[in-house]
Amino acid sequence: MQTQLNNPAGAPASKGAISIRNVTKVYDPDGAQVMAVDNCSMEIAPGEVCMIVGPSGCGKTTLLNAIAGFHSITGGEILLDGVPLCGAKKPLADQGSDRIVVFQNGALFPWKTLAENVAYGPMVQGRWPKAECIERARSALNEAGLGAVADKYPGEVSSGMARRAEIVRALINEPKVLLLDEPYRAMDALTKQIMHEALLEMYDRTKVTIYFITHDLEEAIFLGDRVYVMTTRPCRVKKVIDINLPRPRDYHTLTSEAFRLLVQEADEAVHEEAIKAFQAGEREMA
Numbered sequence: 001m002q003t004q005l006n007n008p009a010g011a012p013a014s015k016g017a018i019s020i021r022n023v024t025k026v027y028d029p030d031g032a033q034v035m036a037v038d039n040c041s042m043e044i045a046p047g048e049v050c051m052i053v054g055p056s057g058c059g060k061t062t063l064l065n066a067i068a069g070f071h072s073i074t075g076g077e078i079l080l081d082g083v084p085l086c087g088a089k090k091p092l093a094d095q096g097s098d099r100i101v102v103f104q105n106g107a108l109f110p111w112k113t114l115a116e117n118v119a120y121g122p123m124v125q126g127r128w129p130k131a132e133c134i135e136r137a138r139s140a141l142n143e144a145g146l147g148a149v150a151d152k153y154p155g156e157v158s159s160g161m162a163r164r165a166e167i168v169r170a171l172i173n174e175p176k177v178l179l180l181d182e183p184y185r186a187m188d189a190l191t192k193q194i195m196h197e198a199l200l201e202m203y204d205r206t207k208v209t210i211y212f213i214t215h216d217l218e219e220a221i222f223l224g225d226r227v228y229v230m231t232t233r234p235c236r237v238k239k240v241i242d243i244n245l246p247r248p249r250d251y252h253t254l255t256s257e258a259f260r261l262l263v264q265e266a267d268e269a270v271h272e273e274a275i276k277a278f279q280a281g282e283r284e285m286a
């Protein structure tokens with residue numbers, strides 16, 4: 001069975017445009033007024049792999065939470081395909097299956113098999129009859145190279161397989177946008193490389209818009225269409241780097257001169273902000 005995860009003939013994506021317009025977010029724990037994001041604007045195209053890098057604590061996750069509908073914004077607006085998600089009248093976006101978050105620490109149900117995990121979302125939403133949900137889940141796992149372990153429990157497969165199954169579980173809902181917050185942070189270099197290739201392979205099939213936060217510049221450039229380097233808090237866009245490396249990409253890309261130059265460009269921008277963040281931290285400590 002061919003799932004609807006496929007984007008026939010690699011057609012360009014027609015949905016999943018995110019507009020972040022003049023967004024501001026102030027947290028106010030006990031009146032402390034922490035400005036996390038200040039007048040930040042970004043236009044993310046449908047099907048773009050948008051990689052967000054910036055100093056620790058600069059406000060990257062705050063933006064993700066606003067898009068996902070986990071946190072409200074204080075000013076500005078966020079639109080999905082031209083339709084407002086949140087803004088002045090409605091500061092907190094509704095959560096919805098059009099925007100799916102893949103969490104850092106994984107969230108598969110340990111008591112369900114991979115196929116049952118993948119089928120769970122559409123099943124509880126009553127999207128398709130139960131048997132069809134399972135059949136689609138198996139088919140999607142198969143396309144992701146996980147067919148042989150579809151009936152295994154998360155504890156019986158490698159962490160790399162479990163992370164891939166999580167992405168399959170997100171994609172079965174046919175979201176417009178996938179939101180990832182450092183999903184591969186704790187992985188060793190080799191597993192990370194395999195995860196990157198698996199994600200790119202799934203992306204090439206689905207062309208879903210990806211908003212991906214990372215501290216790893218090589219990861220950002222290897223995966224991304226554009227890398228957004230954010231300023232130290234409060235968060236704004238400092239620099240946008242277009243990644244014109246041809247797709248499909250594989251590990252050979254990592255050794256090209258074009259790749260090396262892009263890493264250098266991103267590193268210079270991030271380094272400047274990291275120094276500012278460090279100095280600001282020292283001032284706060286003084």
Ligand SMILES: Nc1ncnc2c1ncn2[C@@H]1O[C@H](COP(=O)(O)OP(=O)(O)OP(=O)(O)O)[C@@H](O)[C@H]1O
Nearest residue numbers: 027028029034036055056057058059060061062063
């Ligand atoms: N619920 C909250 N209440 C108060 N302050 C918060 C809250 N969540 C985040 N912050 C503050 O807002 C700022 C931005 O946090 P955020 O988590 O968005 O940064 P980040 O760039 O994702 O960080 P990291 O790279 O370390 O994950 C930080 O100074 C953080 O302490």
